[in-house]
Amino acid sequence: MTITNKSLTVLAGLTAALLLVTILVMAHDPTRHQTPAGENQPLIQGLDPSLIAKIQISAEDKHVTLARKDDLFLVTERESYPASTTEVNSLLTKVLEIRCHAVVSDSPDSHKEFGVADDAKTTKVELTGKDGKNLATVLVGSNAKTGGTYVRLLSGNTVYSTLEPLWGVTADPVSYLRTRLIEAPEADILSVTVSAGGSEYTISRDKDNKPQLQSVPAGKRVKQQTDLDDLFKALASLEFDDVTREAKGIVWSGTYSCQLKNNLRYELRVGKKAGKQYVAARAVGPTEDDFKKVQEKTQNDSKQDIAKKTAPLLQASVTAQTFNANSDGWNYQLKEYQAKNFTRTLADLVEAIPPATKPATAPAATPPPVKK
16 A cells, blocks of 8 residues: 555544544543642642532531532532532632642651541542542641641542642532622612612612602601612622521511613512521513513614614513522522611601701990990
């Protein structure tokens, strides 16, 4: 068989492709990370993050399990509420990129000394594969004299000091929650209606775009404009401290409704339990009438212009559906500093106008003496 230049090119290409496949297979071989690390080497070698189906972190009396579902991790200890992708990625980056500075000890007798013994006091991160088998378990010990952290793999006895300190590996379930509940840009908020303490009021923008209390009772005035401002923009960036599906014991006593420019409205039911403030939230998107009004105004426009004008409504509709799918059945414990904005009554916002007072009358001037 004659080998032509074309054949050599094809063979070279196949060789390069096979070499690439070999490198990828070796890099992603879930067994390679069990090989003991050397100095200035990764503690866990060649573990593909996509193989991880479960992450378990334990420390002292705390424990958290992050279980993968499709492209998300869920916090098992919080009834499988979605974990923050940012926090999970941060955790995996910290663990998978641990680099060893030096071998400190190979003796099991030294494990307690360096804080990497397999006991309840040691921070332990266990990575499990889709088949339920252990991929790696990292034991995070005390601070190393070199400025790093003492670590070891549960599969071996070797204790390493790391190049960099290993901070922020926590077993607190709340730390991994996706705590941002609603983001409603302040510029998009049109009005807010609150029902609390037997009163109901609305705050909307005036001609100068400033939040103003509507229908101020006769003889009353707003106490502080800052209170109105804080209440008006409460949903601009709403976060929560904890979450539960258990509604038993929550006393629901008010509502908070926020209308946005794009025909999207957020409605919160407000309640309290054991001194903590909770909300249950839902979104209301554009109605059929909203779409009809736009269609009537654009019936003589081009298809491109119609699509451009209806796009915000379609986006608002999708946002509402997605939000409701994620928030349905959940009760969110608000951060303490934000909670007050959802429970203010009308009486909290207004005060009596003080009676007008007349200026004090100046004493009559004494006439000068008459000269004789």
